[in-house]
Structures are given as structure tokens and as C-alpha cells.
Amino acid sequence: MLLDVKNLKTYFYSKRGVLRAVDNVSIGVNRREFISIVGESGCGKSTLAYSIIRLIDTPGKIVNGKILFDGKNLVELSEEEMRKLRGREIGMVFQDPMTSLDPLEKIGEQIVETIIEHQDVDKKEAWERAAILLEKVGLSGDRVNYYPHQLSGGQRQRVMIALAVSLNPKLLIADEPTTALDVIVQEKIMDLLEGMKRENRAVILITHDFALAADRSDKIAVMYAGWLIEFGEADKLANEPLHPYSEGLISSVPDVWEDRDIKPMPGFPPDLIDPPKGCRFRPRCPKAMDKCINEPPTFSVNGRIVKCWLYGENK
Amino acid sequence: MIEVKNLKKYFPVQKSAIEVLLSKKIEYIRAVDGISFKVEKGEVLSLVGESGCGKTTTGRILVGLEDPTDGKIIFKGKDITKLDKEEFRKVRRHLQMIFQDPYASLNPKMKIGEHIEDPLIIHNIADNKEARELALQMLERVGLVPADQFYNRLPYQLSGGQRQRVAIARAMILKPEFVVADEPVSMIDVSLRAAILDLLMSFKAEYSLSMLFITHDLSVARVVGDRIAVMYLGKIVEIGETRKVIHRPKHPYTAALLSAVPSFLKREIKIEIIGDVANPRDPPPGCKYHPRCPFAKEICSKEEPKLEGKKHLAACHFPLDLNL
Numbered sequence: 001m002l003l004d005v006k007n008l009k010t011y012f013y014s015k016r017g018v019l020r021a022v023d024n025v026s027i028g029v030n031r032r033e034f035i036s037i038v039g040e041s042g043c044g045k046s047t048l049a050y051s052i053i054r055l056i057d058t059p060g061k062i063v064n065g066k067i068l069f070d071g072k073n074l075v076e077l078s079e080e081e082m083r084k085l086r087g088r089e090i091g092m093v094f095q096d097p098m099t100s101l102d103p104l105e106k107i108g109e110q111i112v113e114t115i116i117e118h119q120d121v122d123k124k125e126a127w128e129r130a131a132i133l134l135e136k137v138g139l140s141g142d143r144v145n146y147y148p149h150q151l152s153g154g155q156r157q158r159v160m161i162a163l164a165v166s167l168n169p170k171l172l173i174a175d176e177p178t179t180a181l182d183v184i185v186q187e188k189i190m191d192l193l194e195g196m197k198r199e200n201r202a203v204i205l206i207t208h209d210f211a212l213a214a215d216r217s218d219k220i221a222v223m224y225a226g227w228l229i230e231f232g233e234a235d236k237l238a239n240e241p242l243h244p245y246s247e248g249l250i251s252s253v254p255d256v257w258e259d260r261d262i263k264p265m266p267g268f269p270p271d272l273i274d275p276p277k278g279c280r281f282r283p284r285c286p287k288a289m290d291k292c293i294n295e296p297p298t299f300s301v302n303g304r305i306v307k308c309w310l311y312g313e314n315k
Numbered sequence: 316m317i318e319v320k321n322l323k324k325y326f327p328v329q330k331s332a333i334e335v336l337l338s339k340k341i342e343y344i345r346a347v348d349g350i351s352f353k354v355e356k357g358e359v360l361s362l363v364g365e366s367g368c369g370k371t372t373t374g375r376i377l378v379g380l381e382d383p384t385d386g387k388i389i390f391k392g393k394d395i396t397k398l399d400k401e402e403f404r405k406v407r408r409h410l411q412m413i414f415q416d417p418y419a420s421l422n423p424k425m426k427i428g429e430h431i432e433d434p435l436i437i438h439n440i441a442d443n444k445e446a447r448e449l450a451l452q453m454l455e456r457v458g459l460v461p462a463d464q465f466y467n468r469l470p471y472q473l474s475g476g477q478r479q480r481v482a483i484a485r486a487m488i489l490k491p492e493f494v495v496a497d498e499p500v501s502m503i504d505v506s507l508r509a510a511i512l513d514l515l516m517s518f519k520a521e522y523s524l525s526m527l528f529i530t531h532d533l534s535v536a537r538v539v540g541d542r543i544a545v546m547y548l549g550k551i552v553e554i555g556e557t558r559k560v561i562h563r564p565k566h567p568y569t570a571a572l573l574s575a576v577p578s579f580l581k582r583e584i585k586i587e588i589i590g591d592v593a594n595p596r597d598p599p600p601g602c603k604y605h606p607r608c609p610f611a612k613e614i615c616s617k618e619e620p621k622l623e624g625k626k627h628l629a630a631c632h633f634p635l636d637l638n639l
Contacts, residue, residue: 183365183572216577255578268474
């Protein structure tokens with residue numbers, strides 16, 4: 001296994017209290033695997049991603065758990081060791097490329113800087129590599145001389161992917177990389193991300209779009225209110241969700257090809273400073289039982305992980 | 316109900332001082348470039364396209380937030396682009412808009428209840444007491460209960476989904492006849508979207524509303540719209556009944572859009588689209604889509620195709636014959 005997150009807890013300490021953004025999450029990612037983490041805003045999916053690369057700032061803190069990556073426990077590494085690892089071992093693509101690109105520098109320079117910073121190559125070779133990287137993500141090599149503002153949103157996201165893979169990482173984490181983009185551009189960016197598997201990389205895609213996850217991934221992890229509530233093979237999970245939240249979310253979204261009976265989900269996600277007692281989905285759950293007043297453990301059903309009392313031994 | 320004829324909106328391009336000094340010619344971006352369509356009573360027309368295609372500008376023109384460069388908008392038998400201010404004010408109450416961003420469309424200092432009363436008072440439909448009563452009823456109708464508590468809240472105390480309910484309440488309080496909904500669910504949490512769409516559709520049924528539903532998402536268009544119009548670079552390239560446009564697209568752009576939509580049913584269709592969208596300052600000659608079209612032939616770069624057909628129209632020299 002390339003990445004093995006065990007019992008991870010990342011909490012934020014605010015004046016109002018402790019916000020349990022990621023609460024006891026365990027998830028494994030194999031080499032060459034495409035995993036999507038699906039959930040609504042505030043469910044903890046981005047916090048999970050940022051925890052993996054240890055980019056959690058105060059008032060946030062990883063308070064428990066292990067993040068085993070290629071044999072190392074990232075939680076225990078020093079900031080200096082983490083800095084070397086970011087980019088080189090784990091690449092990251094963010095939602096808004098403009099926040100990560102320097103508007104005053106040519107994109108070539110930005111890629112060259114990254115390469116030179118981490119690898120022992122001279123400037124000339126680094127520029128050549130930058131051009132090759134851009135071609136790999138579908139931009140012509142002469143774009144090294146462009147400034148970010150001269151590119152479209154989709155092109156900038158391609159540059160971000162080129163930057164993210166410039167040091168040949170084993171894992172690529174993409175946080176809502178196409179949310180701000182049109183579907184046609186999204187499709188092309190997703191093709192690129194999917195192609196990462198052929199280059200021996202694993203991909204973690206953070207998204208709120210269940211159809212996109214079903215369309216592209218090998219496995220899907222569903223998060224709700226800081227919990228990982230279901231995790232398993234993408235096709236099976238999308239066609240036959242076990243957790244009532246996954247089921248509700250899937251049946252609330254329309255699909256372009258079929259007439260679905262769209263069912264709105266009642267209620268809204270809880271406040272994570274004061275979440276409901278027991279199962280955090282209980283107030284919205286159509287299948288809630290007496291038992292749900294206690295927190296459900298994580299059950300394993302035919303290789304699927306599901307955090308719900310419906311799948312307990314004697315329900 | 317509402318008919319748009321050859322509607323155009325050209326925006327002058329902002330130039331630097333030097334550019335202005337060196338050239339007297341003003342350049343324009345043709346955001347909306349001669350489009351025509353009708354929306355019947357009780358009908359929803361989805362206007363679909365990528366960002367920058369002119370769909371939002373079209374919506375804004377229809378409710379009077381933007382003046383058209385040319386064209387007619389016939390509403391209740393009158394061309395509303397020709398009305399003077401006072402006449403337009405009378406028509407305006409029948410034309411409402413719901414915006415994409417519920418965080419930007421509400422006044423942060425105004426109580427929720429006042430947002431909903433406001434239109435009633437502006438249009439002299441109710442006095443303060445009646446307006447309050449109607450606002451409370453409306454809050455209840457859009458699911459913001461207990462209504463008297465929501466009435467006194469401020470926008471920051473509400474979630475995105477709740478704010479969008481306020482925006483819908485504000486638009487519906489005047490019982491409009493035509494509503495433009497501009498991506499009303501794209502900024503809302505996924506699990507709450509279906510409920511907002513349901514709410515909109517319930518008003519549509521209750522008031523026999525006509526609606527222009529602007530969206531980039533064809534799967535949403537499938538559920539809400541009786542018909543779909545697809546826009547590309549300021550032009551309508553295809554328009555027809557929802558099922559027909561989705562399952563039997565005629566225009567290569569529509570087909571490419573459809574094949575890019577992520578779906579739970581993994582369909583193995585792949586209609587190619589080449590490169591990126593052209594710069595709207597300098598659109599290609601002939602069919603504006605031809606540089607991206609895998610089926611383009613010589614004529615496509617020379618002659619602009621007309622929007623043709625009976626009930627299902629497409630602007631293409633070589634329309635597709637697909638059954639998806």
C-alpha cells in the first residue's frame with residue numbers, strides 16, 4: 001500500500017469550541033489507484049487532503065493517528081523533511097490555480113525553479129524539461145514564455161498539473177481541480193489525471209460531484225461531517241450504496257442520460273463544533289433507529305467499509 | 316408569452332490609453348449576437364453553454380438589467396425594449412430574476428423579511444402591515460420556518476441554501492409571469508440542490524410560470540427544462556425539446572458537451588472537440604465552431620450556417636444524425 005491513513009484526527013480549535021473536521025478517518029491508497037473522496041463543503045474532505053501533506057495551520061492540528069506513506073509516518077516527520085517530500089513524493093493540485101501561480105513570473109520560470117530547488121540539474125536542462133512537461137499536459141512547449149494571465153482557466157490548471165508532476169511524485173492529490181471549469185475543459189483535465197495511473201502514480205481526487213467520481217475512479221470514499229462513512233469500489237458503491245447518506249446523495253442528483261426520480265434530502269449538514277449525539281447523520285437519516293443514538297463502528301461488508309448500524313451483527 | 320427576436324448585445328472592449336490614442340476604431344465583443352427564441356406560458360427553456368457564451372447576458376437583458384444593442388423582446392404584446400422608464404417599471408414586476416450567488420444577492424444589513432416585503436412596497440401592492448403578513452406567508456411557503464424567526468434574521472445567519480430560498484421568495488412574492496433563473500443551484504451544497512430545484516418547480520406549477528433556466532449543467536437541464544437552447548459564442552447553435560436535444564443532438568457542439576458530462580451510466584460516447592474556445596474579440600469567420608469541429612468541411616469556414624429545422628433546430632451545415 002502506498003498510503004495508509006490510520007485513525008486520523010484533525011481538529012480546529014476556535015473560540016466557540018473544538019471543530020472535529022477529520023474525526024478518526026482510516027483510508028488506504030494503493031499504487032496506480034484513482035480514489036475519489038466525495039462529500040459536501042465542510043465534510044472534511046479537503047482537511048483530510050491537507051493533513052496528508054501536513055499543510056494544516058493553527059488553529060488546526062493533527063491530534064491523533066498515523067499517515068504511513070511509502071513506509072514513513074508523515075505525522076512524525078520534521079517540517080524540513082516534509083518540505084522535501086512535498087512535490088517530490090506527493091504532488092498537489094488546488095482548486096484555484098491563480099492562488100498558486102505567481103502572476104509576475106513566466107510559467108516556465110516557475111516550473112524551472114521547482115525543478116532546480118529539488119533536483120541537481122542546470123538551468124538549460126530544467127527549461128527543456130519544463131517545455132516537455134507542458135507538452136505532456138497538452139500545452140505547446142512555447143507556453144513556457146507565457147505569464148499566467150495570458151492563459152485560460154483550463155490552461156492554468158494544466159500548468160498546475162505539470163508543476164505537480166515535475167518532480168515525479170508517486171501520489172497526486174487534486175482538490176476540486178475542475179470545480180471552476182466548464183465541462184469540456186473538465187473532461188480534458190480528468191483525462192490527464194486518469195493518465196497519471198499509467199505513469200505509475202496514484203491519484204486522490206477531492207470532489208463534491210458524485211457522478212464525476214463514479215465516472216473516473218477505482219474507489220470512492222464518502223465523507224460526512226468529519227467521518228468516513230463509506231469506502232469501496234467505485235462502480236459497486238455508485239450503483240448500490242450501502243450508507244443511507246451515500247444513497248441519499250446519489251438519488252438527489254440528476255443524470256443527463258436517464259430520468260431519475262430525484263429525491264431531495266431533508267435537513268442540512270451539522271455544525272461540527274456541536275455535532276448530533278451518536279451517528280452524525282441521524283437527524284437527516286430516513287432509516288434511523290434507536291441504536292443510532294450511539295456512534296456506529298465501522299463495519300466491513302463484502303470488502304466495503306461502511307459506518308452505519310444497519311450493517312451491525314444484530315441490528 | 317415572451318418572444319426574443321434577433322437580440323444583440325455588443326460590449327465595447329476596454330483599451331489602454333495608448334491603444335485609444337493610436338486607433339479610433341472601437342472594438343466590440345459580441346456577447347449576444349442575434350438570437351431568437353420564444354418561451355411559452357408555463358414553459359421552462361434551459362439555456363445551456365460554457366462560461367462566456369452569452370447566456371447570463373441574455374438573461375440580464377430579458378429582465379431589463381442590461382440594454383440590448385439591437386433586437387426586440389415582445390412581452391404581453393409589447394416590445395419592452397422600447398418602453399420608457401415608467402412604462403417599464405409597470406412591466407418589471409412580471410419579470411423577475413434569481414441570481415447564481417446567494418451570498419452576493421442579498422443586502423447584508425437588511426432583515427430577511429424586509430428583502431421579501433421590499434418588492435411589494437416598491438410596486439405599491441401592499442401597505443407595510445399587509446406586506447409583512449405576505450412576507451411571513453412566503454417564508455413559510457419556501458420552507459424557512461418558523462417564519463417569524465427567519466423574518467428578523469440577517470443574511471449572514473443563513474446558509475447558502477437558505478439564502479437561495481430567500482432569493483426565490485423575493486422573486487416570487489410579486490407572482491411574476493416570467494422568471495430568469497441564472498444557475499440557481501451551482502453554488503449550493505449538493506445535498507440541498509434537489510430541494511431548491513423542487514421549490515422552483517413548485518412555483519412554476521402554481522403560477523404557470525414561464526422560465527428561462529440558465530445552466531452549464533445538462534443533467535440539471537434534463538430535469539427542469541421542457542426545451543433546451545445551446546449557446547456558443549453568442550449564438551444559439553441548437554434548440555429543441557429536451558429529450559430530442561439530449562438523445563438526438565444535431566450540432567457537433569451539443570454532442571461534444573453531452574459526451575463531456577460525467578454520468579453514473581458510463582456511456583462510451585466520445586465526440587471530439589478541438590482546442591480551446593476562440594477569443595470573443597476575434598471570432599472565426601463562417602461557423603464560429605468550425606475550428607473546434609472534427610466534422611468541419613471547407614464551407615464551414617466561409618459561410619455561417621442558419622438556425623434551421625421545424626421544432627428541433629440546429630445551425631450546422633452538416634447536422635449529425637445520432638441516437639444516444
